[in-house]
Amino acid sequence: MRYFLLIFGLTILGVMLIAGKRGDISRRPPLEVFPDMDRMPKLRPQTRADFFTDGMSSRLPVAGTVARGSAWQDAPVNTGKQPGTTNWVEVIPVAVNEQLMKRGQERYTVYCLVCHGAAGDGKGITGKYGMVAMANFHDPRLVKMADGEIFNAITFGKNLMGPYGGQIPIEDRWAIIAYVRALQRSRLATLDDVPADHRDALRRAMPPPAPATNAPAARPQ
């Protein structure tokens, strides 16, 4: 009995020492205790697939084909250009409403804010890490830029900025442009843009020299 207990105890100790406890950090791939059909010979996205010569399970569309529902037509909403020309469309070719604006704000926060900053002044956090020349949307050149040209810049990138066409769907690109326009407007607005019942409150809140000039108080040139 004594020997049995000794061997029994040592076995348990050995198993515990070798196997460790739950949650231990391990570099080895997880053990699959009953592997039955855990891994099937089917292709999953973004995995290795030796069946194809390039070894990728996720396939690109065959050259000369378009996927159902993909944007292939030469329409302003897809290209930002007037059909058949290389001229930019001046105004967003989708309906701008509050929903689109909200969507634009959300998507701007996800994709643009790190570089262009919450205010759109090009002072995003990446500037601290060595990125340069992030566009300031309040620059008069960009205020005047056609919506189609901004669309093109988002889709294909511009100067040091990479293309975002793969990450941001078309509808969201226009939503972001609508929001960028709102950001620009926030620094170009006049007192006349403020609803009448809020103007007095705003006048009172203005810094001392402002009350003298009546209507267009802060229009930067």
Next chain:
Amino acid sequence: MANIFPRWSNRLPLLVIIGLFLVGTAAIAGIWYYFTPKYTRVGYQPVQPVPFSHAVHVDQIGLDCRYCHSAVEKSWYSNIPTASTCMNCHNQVLKDDPRLAAIRESAATGIPVPWVQVHKVPDYVYFNHSVHVNRGISCVHCHGEINKMDEVYHAKPLSMTFCLDCHRNPAPNLRPPEKVTDLAWNPHQHLPKDWGEKAKKDWKVNASQNCSACHR
């Protein structure tokens, strides 16, 4: 006639029973403790081809999950970003750093970086990311505090019980959709107690417990 069996053999049946009991208990305890994803999967931290730190990119810089995992709201699969996504910043930041050599090479050649998948359910489980993140289930719920990880490790078991626990009672795990990718946000701190129940009703959250919900 002398005794054929020695005296101690009287105790033998008892010893055998005790011995079998001990071995049986140890075996059951061992299977209970080890034969579960809580042991087999949790803690898995593979060596990645590039030591990408979520802690730096999410916690420190404040990138949204969707900046890289851009298809998570539309697809069942949460995509790993292409190297060109990395190059949006790393064409300027750390642009000659040797740690990023594999990224630059991939961006130049188009051959993907061989990232090692950490979270992996069995192939007969059909998990859909989009339906979860669009209904207020945060990334943090299944992936743990990725935003604090320098190297990603498997934090939650992702076992069948893990799924079912939430499918049986989803209310406490719901949060407003705009906070889904905000991993540091603590719903219990900010939401009233019955918020989850109300959201479950308003959004008509009907987390199926049917076999065919996941096994198709």
